[in-house]
Amino acid sequence: MRCAHWHRTPLDLAREALEKSAVPYVDRAVQCQLSAHDDSDHFGLLTDDCTYGTALWLRWHGTDETELVLLPDCPVAAPGPDGDSCCLFVDHAEQHTWEDALEEVSCTG
Numbered sequence: 540m541r542c543a544h545w546h547r548t549p550l551d552l553a554r555e556a557l558e559k560s561a562v563p564y565v566d567r568a569v570q571c572q573l574s575a576h577d578d579s580d581h582f583g584l585l586t587d588d589c590t591y592g593t594a595l596w597l598r599w600h601g602t603d604e605t606e607l608v609l610l611p612d613c614p615v616a617a618p619g620p621d622g623d624s625c626c627l628f629v630d631h632a633e634q635h636t637w638e639d640a641l642e643e644v645s646c647t648g
């Protein structure tokens with residue numbers, strides 16, 4: 540099950556994300572992309588720059604602590620010749636997105 544937490548994107552961080560990436564806009568609110576987890580940080584995907592294999596994430600904990608982080612993509616793909624790649628970042632907690640077989644997860648959104 541995917542984590543059900545959402546967070547509004549703070550305006551200053553949204554602006555910063557736009558400056559750091561080539562995308563025309565960022566979502567006003569993002570959902571945590573991790574599988575359901577305990578009291579650890581939540582990570583919502585802001586922009587995905589496929590060219591460089593990195594993405595900008597909004598990391599938050601509770602309601603006050605939010606942070607913009609640039610993270611390399613998770614390199615672990617599902618086994619097999621046509622294995623899905625993981626939509627998360629390197630060294631993330633919890634499962635890879637392709638392990639969450641019960642749910643359809645789109646990388647690009």
Ligand SMILES: [Zn+2]
Pocket residue numbers: 542543544571572573576580581582
């Ligand atoms: Zn979460």
Ligand SMILES: [Zn+2]
Pocket residue numbers: 613614615625626627628631634635636
């Ligand atoms: Zn992964």
